[in-house]
Amino acid sequence: MSALLAVLWKDLAIEWRSRDRFAAMLVFSLLVVLVLYFAAPPSLDASRNAHVPGLLWVAYVFAGVLGMNRAFAAELENDALSALALAPADRGFLFLGKAAASFLVLAAVQALGAVFFALAFSLELWPVAPQLALVAGLGGLGIACAGTLLAAISVRTRYREVMLPLLLLPLLVPVLLGAVRATTQLLATGSLPWPPLQLLIVADAVYAIVAFLCFEYVLDE
């Protein structure tokens, strides 16, 4: 447990001092909002805005992939990843620490991304903010868990910048399905449907358990 907290503190301290991952993710999600705004401008007809929750999650997922690509950048410098691999701590807890840090950074980007979206697409998000935060949190958890595992796998490969999205995006389909359906119904009716939340919870649990168990081997040569 202390290894989890140590890695979490370390990742957040490095992020706070450099802010390179957060800044890159935030600017990227802002640019995605701008591109989507011009590609699929908001309509006065509310029924034609049904695609907007999907667009919101496109921004979240791509920002998440970008962030995951940077999640192990500090570990590569001075080969700190080897030091992490040498530590006698249970590697599952090292995974949880790194995933928790990525989740928190992504959550901050999601919150600001939602504000960008609300402004660009004239959405009334404030009345449903707690429920939207729950959906975003569950979706972000899935992205952080699967992303941390796959980033650890791809970080030592030659084409890691390409490898991670190729591995991660197909794996995030259940998260996207659940998150987009939940967000769509939330914005349409003001209430959260249970089936998409179930899908998100199950996907998160599967990713977290598999990654926790596999991390012992992922950090090996």
Place this chain on the structure above:
Amino acid sequence: MSGAVVRAAGLSKRFGPLAALQPLDLTLAPGETLALLGPNGAGKTTLLRLLAGLARPSAGALAIGAEGASGPARRGAVGLVAHATFLYAQLTARENLVLTAKLYGVAQPAARAAALIAAHELTPVAERAVGELSRGWAQRVSIARALVHEPRLLLLDEPFSGLDPGAAERLAERLAAQRGGERAAVLVTHELARAVQLATRALVLVRGRARELAAAALASPAALEAAYRDAVAALEAAR
């Protein structure tokens, strides 16, 4: 050997068709320091990575620390100083040491970091980010990092590189003082005088083949140089 820190039997490593390390038998007892000598590309770093647990052997058996220790217990028995410093550039020297102490489950991490900072004379740079430090200072922090958990096996890959003469001498004195204790060490170096100063045994590696030198070779730098040349020639001829 009972109580040995390192027990390797038939240890080898291949990278595809390349034999980076030919089958090697090696036992290291507490208090011993093995100098690992050889030209570039001889397999010294490969052997060090195998001993550290950063690489898996292609064949053979390797035990580190207590009998039957594996996984976290085995990793906890090793301290490694490598070419890379293993430090986070954005964290201060003290924060790096505290972080390492926490990851290794050391009781009172802050106190342990403070003790290492004092012992390794790191006070002037303790609160500075490692990314701002010179290579020499970073190397000294890296050495303190490797000792944070009092490892039974200390692996040193050219630890004197980047150190000024004074710091190198102080490090050599610290390492020499540990001889005869519970810790064993493996020292990779091209400086034969350092090997004579610190090692109790010497192993020469050439293209993955190993030959241990007689104890008399460590009597003086000249004796070691002569024995080293003979061993390299013999290992080259045996290819």
